[in-house]
Amino acid sequence: MIPQSFIQDLLNRVDIVDVVGKYVQLKKGGANFMGLCPFHNEKSPSFTVSPTKQFYHCFGCGAHGSAIGFLMEYSGQSYPEAVRELAQSVGMSVPEERDRLPPGQRAEQQARSVALSDAMTRATDFYRRQLRGAPQAIQYLKGRGLTGEIAAQFGLGYAPMTGRVSKPCSAVTAMTRSRPRWSKRAC
Numbered sequence: 001m002i003p004q005s006f007i008q009d010l011l012n013r014v015d016i017v018d019v020v021g022k023y024v025q026l027k028k029g030g031a032n033f034m035g036l037c038p039f040h041n042e043k044s045p046s047f048t049v050s051p052t053k054q055f056y057h058c059f060g061c062g063a064h065g066s067a068i069g070f071l072m073e074y075s076g077q078s079y080p081e082a083v084r085e086l087a088q089s090v091g092m093s094v095p096e097e098r099d100r101l102p103p104g105q106r107a108e109q110q111a112r113s114v115a116l117s118d119a120m121t122r123a124t125d126f127y128r129r130q131l132r133g134a135p136q137a138i139q140y141l142k143g144r145g146l147t148g149e150i151a152a153q154f155g156l157g158y159a160p161m162t163g164r165v166s167k168p169c170s171a172v173t174a175m176t177r178s179r180p181r182w183s184k185r186a187c
């Protein structure tokens, strides 16, 4: 995520006339600049760029937007790519939201994602073990044309209907509570 305050600073620093002017030949006409619209085919200019409002507008096809929108539409860039290119052109560097996290919080986030994937692995192992011990489920899968290799490849498992395994894995239980501390107990 790019902070919105940075986008505002960037748009204040950039002049849309320069940005569009790199790709479209613009001529001053009154308060605005005019040119042939790059987004539709035309012989007389209906594409305008407003230096005061810092946006472009085409009276022919309705294309409209800021300097960021222009780059995205003109060169097919994604939003972050367009922001980065514009920032570079005025010597600014794009801060990422995650860079602003204090180190402690970042470590916690990392620990959380490790705990989550650990919980998922445990859950997968658990249900795969259940499948191995359930001949009727294996029979069902074979009936649907699935081999043991396919089941292994896609990590297929089986959830028995007995209440005995209603709490199959403490790690998974902990995961759903979205607490900062994670249960590390095995299933």
Ligand SMILES: [Zn+2]
Pocket: 037, 038, 039, 040, 047, 058, 059, 060, 061, 062, 063
């Ligand atoms: Zn147009």
